[in-house]
Amino acid sequence: MSTPPPPAEPRTPTPPAGAAVDRLAVVAAGGQVPAEIHERVRQTPAVLEIDHFNLWYGTKQALHSITMPIPHGKVTALVGPSGCGKSTLLRSVNRLNDLVPSVRISGEMRLNGDPIYDQRMDVIELRKRMGMVFQRPNPFPMSIYENVVYALRIDGESRRAVLDEVCERSLRGAALWDEVKDRLGESALGLSGGQQQRLCIARAIAAEPEVLLLDEPCSALDPIATGKVEDLIQELRGLYSVLIVTHNMQQASRSSDYTAFMYLGRLIEYGPTTDIFTKPVLRETEAYVTGRFG
Amino acid sequence: MSSETFRRRRRSTHAALAAHGEAWVWLTGGCLALALVMIIGLLGYIVSEGVATFWPRPLELVELADGRRLLGEETGRDKAPDGSGRRLIRTANFELTGKHFEWFADGEVKATTRPAEATVVERLEGGRFHGFPSRLLHGGEVIAAGSEEAWRAFGEHHPFVRRRWRQAWRIDKDDRGVLQRKLRSARLAVVRAELAGGPESPARAAAVEAEKGVAAAVEAEERALDGRTAELRAGNEGWGLEFTTAAGETVLLPLAEIVRAWQPNRLSFRERLGVYVSRWGEFLGDDPREANSAGGVFPAIWGTIAMTLIMALLVAPFGVLAALYLREYASRGPLTAAVRIAINNLAGVPSIVYGAFGLGFFCYVLGGSIDEILFRPALVADGQPTFGTGGLLWASLTLALLTLPVVIVATEEALSAVPNSMREGSYACGASKWQTIRRIVLPRALPGIMTGLILAMARGAGEVAPLMLVGVKKLALDLPIDGTFPFVHPEREFMHLAYLIYDVGFQSPNSQAAKPMVFTITFLLVAIIALLNVAAIWIRGRLRRRYVSQQF
Numbered sequence: 001m002s003t004p005p006p007p008a009e010p011r012t013p014t015p016p017a018g019a020a021v022d023r024l025a026v027v028a029a030g031g032q033v034p035a036e037i038h039e040r041v042r043q044t045p046a047v048l049e050i051d052h053f054n055l056w057y058g059t060k061q062a063l064h065s066i067t068m069p070i071p072h073g074k075v076t077a078l079v080g081p082s083g084c085g086k087s088t089l090l091r092s093v094n095r096l097n098d099l100v101p102s103v104r105i106s107g108e109m110r111l112n113g114d115p116i117y118d119q120r121m122d123v124i125e126l127r128k129r130m131g132m133v134f135q136r137p138n139p140f141p142m143s144i145y146e147n148v149v150y151a152l153r154i155d156g157e158s159r160r161a162v163l164d165e166v167c168e169r170s171l172r173g174a175a176l177w178d179e180v181k182d183r184l185g186e187s188a189l190g191l192s193g194g195q196q197q198r199l200c201i202a203r204a205i206a207a208e209p210e211v212l213l214l215d216e217p218c219s220a221l222d223p224i225a226t227g228k229v230e231d232l233i234q235e236l237r238g239l240y241s242v243l244i245v246t247h248n249m250q251q252a253s254r255s256s257d258y259t260a261f262m263y264l265g266r267l268i269e270y271g272p273t274t275d276i277f278t279k280p281v282l283r284e285t286e287a288y289v290t291g292r293f294g
Numbered sequence: 295m296s297s298e299t300f301r302r303r304r305r306s307t308h309a310a311l312a313a314h315g316e317a318w319v320w321l322t323g324g325c326l327a328l329a330l331v332m333i334i335g336l337l338g339y340i341v342s343e344g345v346a347t348f349w350p351r352p353l354e355l356v357e358l359a360d361g362r363r364l365l366g367e368e369t370g371r372d373k374a375p376d377g378s379g380r381r382l383i384r385t386a387n388f389e390l391t392g393k394h395f396e397w398f399a400d401g402e403v404k405a406t407t408r409p410a411e412a413t414v415v416e417r418l419e420g421g422r423f424h425g426f427p428s429r430l431l432h433g434g435e436v437i438a439a440g441s442e443e444a445w446r447a448f449g450e451h452h453p454f455v456r457r458r459w460r461q462a463w464r465i466d467k468d469d470r471g472v473l474q475r476k477l478r479s480a481r482l483a484v485v486r487a488e489l490a491g492g493p494e495s496p497a498r499a500a501a502v503e504a505e506k507g508v509a510a511a512v513e514a515e516e517r518a519l520d521g522r523t524a525e526l527r528a529g530n531e532g533w534g535l536e537f538t539t540a541a542g543e544t545v546l547l548p549l550a551e552i553v554r555a556w557q558p559n560r561l562s563f564r565e566r567l568g569v570y571v572s573r574w575g576e577f578l579g580d581d582p583r584e585a586n587s588a589g590g591v592f593p594a595i596w597g598t599i600a601m602t603l604i605m606a607l608l609v610a611p612f613g614v615l616a617a618l619y620l621r622e623y624a625s626r627g628p629l630t631a632a633v634r635i636a637i638n639n640l641a642g643v644p645s646i647v648y649g650a651f652g653l654g655f656f657c658y659v660l661g662g663s664i665d666e667i668l669f670r671p672a673l674v675a676d677g678q679p680t681f682g683t684g685g686l687l688w689a690s691l692t693l694a695l696l697t698l699p700v701v702i703v704a705t706e707e708a709l710s711a712v713p714n715s716m717r718e719g720s721y722a723c724g725a726s727k728w729q730t731i732r733r734i735v736l737p738r739a740l741p742g743i744m745t746g747l748i749l750a751m752a753r754g755a756g757e758v759a760p761l762m763l764v765g766v767k768k769l770a771l772d773l774p775i776d777g778t779f780p781f782v783h784p785e786r787e788f789m790h791l792a793y794l795i796y797d798v799g800f801q802s803p804n805s806q807a808a809k810p811m812v813f814t815i816t817f818l819l820v821a822i823i824a825l826l827n828v829a830a831i832w833i834r835g836r837l838r839r840r841y842v843s844q845q846f
Contacts (some may be wrong), residue, residue: 096718101625128724138715141841149725167793187840202590203723213722 006213007142024284024293027264032064036281037209038271041245041258044071047241048093053107055085055092057100062088064265065107075274077256079249079289080188083233085265087161090213091244094130095123102294112210128155131204132213137196139188139203146189147199151207166206173239174202175232194225198232199240205240212236212242220253232256249289317395334385337820344817347810348573350558350566353412353424355540356383357393357404365424365540366396369806384807385449386414387539388466395806410560411441413537416553418583422805425537425545433532434632443753445557448535448549455530455549465519467771472778473512480508485671523641548755553572553583577814583772586798587808591815596773597766598822599789601690601756604784609694612734613701614743620702622731634706641699649760652692657764660783680785683764686774692764693757697750704749708742709735737841744834748827755823758792766790768797791819 023033044067055063063085067229070076071185076087088097093118097103101223109116116126129150140147149163159261167184171177177200180191190197197217202213218226233255235244246252252259253273261280269276269285280286287293351367358364379400388394394426415423427444428439430451438447484505486497526745533549553576556569580590599817624630661681665673667682681687685762712735722731802808 007438094722096721099718124726126724127722130722132722134715134719134722136715138713138719140719142718142733142736150720150725154723156724189841198720203719207724213761217630223529263625 013227018107022284023268023282027266027268032110033266033268034291035067035267036269036271036285037068037273038269038281040272040275041069041270042069046070047072047112048243049108049110050089050093051108051110053089053092053109054105055088055097056104056183059103062080062265064090066267068260068267070241070243071258072241074257075237075244075255076258076260077252078243078245078260078262079247079252080262080268081288082247083264084262086262087215089262090132090245091217093211093213094132097130099125103262120154128207129210130213131207131211133197133200133204133215133217135216137193137200138190139199141189142187142268143185144188144191144199145184155207168228170202170206171199172273173236174198175228175235176202192225193242194221194294195223195229197225197229197286198206201229201232201236205236210241212240214240216245216247226251249277249291253289261288263288311514314837321390322541330526338818340483340813340820343810343813344815348570348577349812350414350556350561352408353414353558354383354399354406355409357407358398359402359404362544365426367414381585382806384422386424387420387545388540390541390543390545394804396518408559411445411557412559413493413555413557415537415547415555416588417547417661418551419496421584421588421807423537423547425539426536427535428544429536430509430531431500431534431536431546444535448555449639450532452549455533456552458526458529459550460524462688465526469519470516471772473515475514475520475778476508480505482671482675489670489674522533543606562710578818582769584804585802585806586768587796587802587811589662591789591791592774592793593771594789594791594794595684595766595822596687596775597793597820598755598819599771599826601686601693601790602751602826603789604686605688605693605697605754606747606751607688608835609697609701609754610743610747612694613746613750614705616698617702617705618711618731618736620728622735641703643705644759645757646759646763647695648692648696649763652688652695652760652764653684656688656691661685661688684763684767684787685785686765686788687767688762689788689790690781693754695755696757696760700750700753701743701746705739705743708739711742740841741834741838744830744837748830748834751826752823755826756792757821758790758796761790761793766793768793768801789813791822795819 015050026033043238048070050066051071053066054061066085066089066183078089080086089095092105093116094148095110097105105117108118111126115121127279132223139193140150145155145163146264149157149168152163152166161293168177170183176195179195188196191199197220201214201217218229221229230251230283233242233244237255237257244252244256258271259273259276261268261276261284263284269280269282271280276285277289279288318571351369353367354364355366356366364383364385366383367384369384372380372382380397380401381403382397385391385393385396409426411426413425413427413470415425417423417676427448429439430444430447437451441648477809480501482500487495487501491497506784512808521527521821527550529550530550535552535555536544536546536548538544554569554572556567557563559597577590578595579592581593583589585814598637620633632827661679661683664681665679672678672680698781716734716738717730720734761819765787767789769786770789772783772786774784775782795812798808798815799812
C-alpha cells in the first residue's frame with residue numbers, strides 16, 4: 001500500500017489548555033484537541049509506539065493524528081463510543097487495513113523500534129510478531145490441534161514434538177487445556193462459543209507474539225464465557241503486552257493497566273486505568289466512564 | 295391514540311391479505327405441489343414402464359373371424375378412428391409373417407385362450423418366436439417328441455449348448471482380438487522403422503523379420519483357436535427344437551440360436567421372477583443384439599460412467615482454479631464483471647455448438663497433431679486416425695467445457711460464502727494469501743464446490759447432442775477402460791446410454807419392440823445419475839460436518 005501525502009489538515013482553532021471548553025463538542029465540529037496523556041504512561045518502556053498516525057477510508061478521515069505509546073508487558077484498553085476508531089487503530093497495528101482497497105495512512109507506528117509502515121517491512125513477517133483475536137470467534141475449519149498450531153504450520157514447522165509442545169502450552173495459557181485435551185483431533189467448530197474464543201486466544205499466543213491485539217473479544221459471548229475470557233486476560237497480564245478494544249467499562253476497569261479514551265477518531269485522554277476511572281483529568285472522560293454520555 | 299380510534303381505523307383489503315399471508319402460502323405451496331406432481335409424474339411413468347419391460351406377460355392364442363390363428367402378447371389397446379376398440383398384438387415370427395406387431399379390431403377376434411404349452415423364444419437374430427414345442431432333435435434323431443417331453447428335454451440340454459456357444463463367442467471376441475493386436479503392433483513396428491530409417495535400413499529389415507515371426511506364431515495360435523471353436527460349434531451342431539406355430543407351420547430352431555425360452559402361461563410367480571431377473575441380468579451385463587433393440591447395454595453403462603467421471607475429474611480443477619482467480623485475486627472492475635457475465639452466458643450456448651467445437655478443435659486440431667507426432671506409423675500404415683477422431687477423452691473434454699460455467703458459478707458462490715472473519719484470522723496469524731486460500735478458504739468452500747460438481751455431472755451425463763459428434767457410437771463393443779494394457783483407452787469410441795435412448799427410440803427398424811427398451815434404458819440412466827448424485831451428496835455431507843460450523 002502506498003502512503004500518498006495526506007490532504008492538508010484543516011486549520012481549526014485549538015482551545016487553550018485548561019479552558020472550560022467542551023472538547024467533545026469541538027471534536028464533533030471537526031476541530032482538533034490535544035490529547036491528555038498522563039505522565040505515568042511514558043514512564044514504562046513502550047512495546048509499540050504510535051506516532052501522529054492518520055487514516056482515511058476514501059475521503060473520510062477515521063483516525064486523527066493519534067500519538068500514544070503502548071507500555072511493554074501491560075494490558076492497555078481502548079474505550080470510546082461506537083465509531084470512534086478503536087478497532088481501526090487496532091487493525092492498523094498489524095496492517096489488516098491493507099486489505100481494504102480505499103485505505104490511506106500517514107504517520108508512523110513502531111513495533112519494538114521497527115517501523116511498521118516502512119516499505120521494507122514484510123507484512124507477513126510483521127503479522128507473525130503479533131497475535132490477534134476478533135469480536136466473533138473465528139476458529140478455522142480444522143481440528144482443535146491444527147487451529148492452535150496454525151501459525152507454526154504456515155511457517156513450515158512439521159516436527160511433531162515441537163507442535164505438541166506449543167499446542168499444550170498455548171492451550172494451557174488460554175485455560176482451555178483441561179477441557180479439550182482428550183479431543184484435540186476433533187473439529188474446532190464443535191466447541192461452544194466461549195471455548196472457541198479461548199481457542200482463538202490460544203492460537204494468537206502460540207507464536208509468542210510481541211503484542212496481543214484483542215478486538216472486543218467478549219462482545220459475542222454470554223456472561224459466563226465472558227467471565228472466563230476476562231479471567232484469562234488477567235492471567236495474560238505481565239506475560240504479554242496486550243492491546244484490547246472494549247465497549248464494556250467494567251471490563252476495562254477490571255482487566256487493564258492503562259486506558260485510552262477515544263472519540264471520533266481522536267485520542268482524548270490516556271492514563272493508568274485507576275486514574276482514568278477514579279480521577280480523570282478531563283470531565284469529558286469522567287462523563288463517559290461513568291456512563292453519563294456515550 | 296385511544297383504543298376507540300384504533301378499532302375504527304380502516305385497513306385496505308390488500309394490506310389485510312398481505313398481513314395474513316395465507317394467500318401467499320397457498321400460492322407458493324401450490325407452485326411447489328404442481329412442480330412435484332410434474333416431476334413425480336414423469337419419473338413415475340419412466341419407472342413403471344421401465345421396470346415392467348422384462349416381466350413375462352401371458353401369451354394368447356387368438357382365433358380370428360377369418361379363420362386365422364396366431365399366438366401373441368397383447369401389448370397395447372386403444373380406440374380406432376371409428377370409435378371401436380382395437381388391440382396391438384406382438385405376433386413375432388417375423389420370418390413367416392413379415393411383421394413383429396399387428397393391430398386387430400375387437401370385432402375381428404373370435405376367441406382368445408392361454409394354452410399352457412405356448413412358448414416365447416428369444417433368439418440371437420430375427421426377433422422373438424412364438425410357438426408350441428413339438429420335438430427335440432439331435433443330428434436327425436428325435437430325442438424327445440410331444441410338447442411336454444420336448445420342453446423338458448430342452449430345459450435339460452439347452453444350458454450345455456448355451457455354454458459351448460458362449461465359450462466360442464469369448465474366443466472369437468477376446469482371444470482373437472489379442473492376436474489381431476499383436477499382428478498390428480508388429481506391422482506398425484515395420485512402418486515405424488521405415489519412417490525412421492528409410493525403406494532400405496537394417497532396422498526395417500529386422501522389423502520385417504520380426505513381423506514374419508509374429509505372423510507365423512499368430513497363425514499357429516489362430517489355427518489352435520479355430521480348432522477349439524470348430525469343436526465347440528460341432529458340439530452344438532444338429533441340436534434343434536422343432537416348433538409348431540399357431541397357424542400350423544413347422545419351424546426348426548437351432549438350439550445355439552436360442553438365448554432363452556419360457557412358457558409364460560404356466561409359470562408360477564417365482565418362475566416368473568426368475569425369468570425377470572435373468573432378463574435384467576442380460577440387460578445389465580451383456581452386449582447388445584439386433585441393432586441394440588435387444589440384449590444388454592453393458593458397454594453403454596460402462597461408457598456413461600467412465601465419461602461422466604473423467605469429465606468430473608477434468609472440470610473440477612479447471613472450474614475451481616478459474617473461480618478462485620475470479621473471486622480471490624482479480625480486482626473488482628468492469629473487466630471482471632464482463633468476464634463473469636460472459637461465463638454465465640456460456641451456460642446458454644446450445645450444446646451442439648460445443649459438440650461442433652469439440653469435433654473441430656479437440657478431434658481434428660489437437661487429436662490430429664497428436665496423431666502426427668505420436669501415432670504417425672498408424673496413420674501411414676492403415677490411414678486410420680488414433681486420436682484424430684471422436685473418442686472418450688475428447689467427449690469428456692467437450693462436456694467438461696460445457697459444464698464449466700456451472701462449476702465456476704457454484705464455486706464462486708461457495709467462495710463468497712466463506713466468512714471474511716476466517717480470512718482475516720488467517721492473515722492475522724501471518725499467513726500469505728495462497729496459504730489462506732489453500733488451508734482455510736478451499737476446505738470451507740468444498741461442500742459448495744461439490745454442489746456445483748453434482749449439478750455438472752447430472753447435466754453432463756444426460757447430454758446427447760454434442761456426444762454424437764465427438765465419439766459416441768451406435769455400437770462400440772471395445773470398452774474404453776478394460777483389462778488390456780494400458781487399461782484406459784482414451785482414444786476409443788464408446789457407447790452412451792443417453793445416445794442409446796435416441797438410437798433405439800428413433801433409429802430402430804423394429805420400433806414397437808424397441809419402445810419398452812427405451813423406457814428401461816431411460817430408467818437405468820436416471821438411476822445411474824441418481825446414484826452418482828447420492829454418492830456426491832454423501833461426500834458433501836461428510837465435508838460439511840467437518841468444515842462448516844452449525845453454530846452462530
